[in-house]
Amino acid sequence: MSNAYTFVSRRQFCAGACQVASCATLATLISGCGGDSPTSPDRPTTLPTLSGQFSGSMVKVTTTGTALDNVGGAALVQSVAGVFLISKTTATTFTAIDAVCTHEGCTVNGATDTEYVCPCHGSRYDRSGHVTHGPAQANLRQYAASFADGVVTINL
Numbered sequence: 001m002s003n004a005y006t007f008v009s010r011r012q013f014c015a016g017a018c019q020v021a022s023c024a025t026l027a028t029l030i031s032g033c034g035g036d037s038p039t040s041p042d043r044p045t046t047l048p049t050l051s052g053q054f055s056g057s058m059v060k061v062t063t064t065g066t067a068l069d070n071v072g073g074a075a076l077v078q079s080v081a082g083v084f085l086i087s088k089t090t091a092t093t094f095t096a097i098d099a100v101c102t103h104e105g106c107t108v109n110g111a112t113d114t115e116y117v118c119p120c121h122g123s124r125y126d127r128s129g130h131v132t133h134g135p136a137q138a139n140l141r142q143y144a145a146s147f148a149d150g151v152v153t154i155n156l
């Protein structure tokens with residue numbers, strides 16, 4: 001029967017320990033350089049929420065003083081007619097899409113600079129509601145939107 005223990009010299013032990021420490025340090029440095037940083041433009045943030053006023057077949061949203069003041073701004077709009085994602089695409093144009101994820105129905109409430117992100121399973125949609133990353137397969141419904149006097153009108 002052989003002895004299961006292998007004797008390691010102090011020098012061998014120290015050399016092995018240094019290799020493990022070096023690998024751990026390198027892994028930390030590499031992860032710090034990756035796109036997973038908290039300020040990465042690909043990391044979603046939670047959208048601000050605005051109230052929409054439902055009337056007839058329209059939802060009206062006041063944009064003055066909100067995230068929709070600036071081009072590129074986006075917000076989640078809640079109303080009795082449903083939840084919508086609105087983004088300002090130019091000084092006078094907006095996109096308005098349904099905020100109910102086509103995968104399993106979660107409210108899409110996250111966004112990067114260019115995409116909306118579902119918090120449940122990570123589906124992503126562009127600002128027009130097209131799927132850019134699954135598991136969702138179907139696009140979000142887009143609505144016609146108009147803008148006048150600081151108010152976006154979503155036509156349902």
Ligand code: FES
Binds near residue numbers: 101104105135
């Ligand atoms: S419900 Fe949105 S990704 Fe699953």
